[in-house]
Amino acid sequence: MDITITRPAVKWMKEELNIESGDSVRFYVRYGGSPQLYPGFSMGIALDSPEKPAVSTEEEGLTFFVEDADSWYLRAHNLHVSFSRKHDTIIFEYNESSDAE
Template sequence: MDITITRPAVKWMKEELNVESGDSVRFYVRYGGSPQLYPGFSMGIALDKPEKPAVTTEEEGLTFYVEDTDSWYLRAHNLHVSFSRKHDTIVFEYNESSDAE
């Protein structure tokens, strides 16, 4: 399980979420929204401090992470976060992990 995030997605988060270097952005599982991997659940984002991160990555001074309690959602997948110019928002993509069990 890995997280990758494109520069345009980081730029969007800096502008829309008012995050700055040293801040942490959490990707978490929420009930509802547009189903992505599992019916009834989708990925959300929040500014938060990591407690027990299952996976982290740093880009442009920001820490992006998924807590251990939400890692079930990404089991056997990597999370790729990009920016859609067409929809002016971030997009979550889930790719099978090469270390999938």
């Protein structure tokens, strides 16, 4: 399980979430929203500090992470976050992980 984020997605988050170097962004599982991997659940984002991260990455001085409690959602996938110019928002993509158990 890995997280990758494109530069345009990082730029969008900096502007939309008003975040700066040193801040942390949590990707978490929420009930509802547009189903992505599992019916009834979707990925959300929040400003938060890591407590028990299952996976994290740093881009442009920001930490992006998924807590261990939410790792079930990605279990055999990598999370790729990109930016859609057409929709002016970030897009979550889930690619099968080569190191899945």
